């Protein structure tokens with residue numbers, strides 16, 4: 016008896032010890048996770064989280080835009096996501112006259128909510144394992160191409176069947192590197208309006224300085240609303256559309272969380288690669304990341320300095336800079352985390368054990384004996400090519416003038432194509448003309464010229480000449496390494512560095528003018544670079560992925576056979592997942608012990624009126640002074656702003672609802688702690704933490720700072 020109790024507590028203990036890692040499929044929750052989730056404190060059931068028979072929490076979670084998550088919080092389609100997820104749209108509504116990015120925006124009524132062309136929100140209707148149907152007629156002797164074509168044909172039938180007679184969309188996606196396939200049926204809404212956004216000094220407080228870091232004080236949320244037609248169906252924007260009535264919306268808890276509490280994150284994680292071999296992790300951490308980090312650093316230094324000096328440049332470049340900086344910093348954290356965790360050695364150790372297991376059985380030897388040697392060979396051949404690719408894409412092809420010049424390539428092609436009529440060519444040039452102002456609204460020639468000189472210098476002096484388009488070698492020699500001179504000549508000669516010259520050119524365009532584009536120095540560089548990519552590197556890259564995709568599929572299967580007792584979760588692939596864990600602090604370094612929550616006091620401590628990222632909103636300051644926190648205050652008397660937990664999240668999980676043991680909304684996920692950003696490649700329970708906005712701070716800002724009480728009144732708050 017004693018022994019069983021011991022065993023029982025031991026196994027429970029070891030279960031909980033591992034909890035945190037994993038992004039689980041909602042359909043398999045009951046089978047794989049419910050027991051553990053309940054042991055950790057969850058009071059709802061797997062069926063409350065995902066069900067196709069009745070509405071469940073999944074009906075309140077959406078894919079927001081291309082790469083974020085959002086959640087529905089009212090019966091009128093009100094939606095919460097991150098400020099950084101709404102950023103592009105908030106920016107597009109901003110100008111020097113009404114700078115919503117800096118000052119915030121709050122619609123006072125439905126009529127004032129702003130439409131966002133191009134923005135959509137997608138619900139998951141249902142998902143289903145269709146592996147057997149997808150792989151019908153696939154044999155192990157097929158080449159990858161044959162295999163793919165059979166799969167594509169099978170999936171087409173599955174998809175057509177699934178959406179017949181509905182306005183739904185469907186797709187079949189691979190999981191476990193192509194060992195399993197799921198059908199996903201979705202519903203997309205396209206009239207999504209901006210309802211509110213806090214000023215940047217709240218929504219982006221701490222800016223790129225604090226990004227990816229703890230302790231954190233960013234009020235990273237924005238508010239949108241889904242609109243539908245009169246029948247509650249998706250429809251493109253129309254002023255006659257009405258707020259969408261959702262199947263489900265989240266209740267919001269004002270109780271907060273405590274250390275050790277169970278939480279889960281429900282959302283759309285983008286990409287993880289947890290089951291790669293050591294060589295692959297080495298390529299990311301020690302090749303790709305360092306090259307990209309260096310090149311991004313140069314662009315950022317130039318942009319940051321210009322934004323510091325000029326308000327207009329700040330508006331024009333804030334979204335761009337945020338994007339560049341975000342991955343720059345992520346990569347730094349990731350490479351450090353890999354090193355600190357000894358992830359490559361851990362993988363090598365695993366591969367040693369795996370190889371012994373393979374060698375111990377002739378059948379296994381036949382199936383898997385060549386796997387790791389093949390991997391090593393493919394990667395060592397590929398690394399110099401991938402370096403070259405990273406140099407080009409993060410270097411020259413990140414320069415705005417090159418990208419913009421190349422957007423005229425289609426015009427060049429059509430102009431010289433005899434089968435295309437003059438009027439078609441004219442229509443295209445008019446279309447390009449119509450886009451000119453939009454592009455130049457966010458363009459600064461001085462910034463771009465500086466970036467050109469700096470990036471060309473680094474690229475030409477450091478990238479391997481073996482994989483460099485000839486034009487760079489020639490121009491480098493012509494200019495004798497004088498990159499400033501090179502930049503001056505390009506920017507003096509090009510048509511595409513100002514709205515005036517671009518417009519003047521397009522207004523009078525006729526097909527013989529294609530010659531002028533072909534002679535343009537920015538276009539020439541861009542065209543030569545893209546041609547090189549297409550004719551050389553792309554083939555190598557495609558071949559590499561062909562080989563490694565099939566190796567990874569076999570390796571994935573082999574790993575599950577090697578560790579039959581382990582519960583595997585599929586890598587993230589922008590499909591709906593659940594991560595669960597506990598609210599918990601961590602020790603990032605010797606002698607430092609991080610608390611699990613951060614408060615408004617910390618905002619005041621970080622305040623610095625001279626530094627853009629640390630300006631504190633005057634209204635916030637006043638509320639802090641008078642401690643006017645209303646019902647949003649924590650039991651401890653402070654205003655909690657953020658908290659961290661062991662939920663395994665990644666890019667795409669931004670904006671995801673963070674739910675408590677009862678399935679009530681307690682936070683909005685927005686980031687991870689820097690020491691744990693290698694969780695995309697290897698999760699470390701000691702260091703990996705997701706960062707959530709405390710939902711009470713979000714409501715406090717809406718209600719007390721913005722005075723948008725009408726929105727809080729729509730929500731269902733639980734005291």
Ligand code: ARG
Pocket residue numbers: 099222223226227337338340341666669685686687
């Ligand atoms: N690091 C977070 C994520 O990957 C937030 C990024 C936006 N914030 C910023 N300061 N750039 O998306």
Ligand code: ASP
Pocket residue numbers: 082083664665666667668669670685686687
């Ligand atoms: N900030 C990320 C996002 O935008 C989340 C993360 O990478 O942890 O999705």
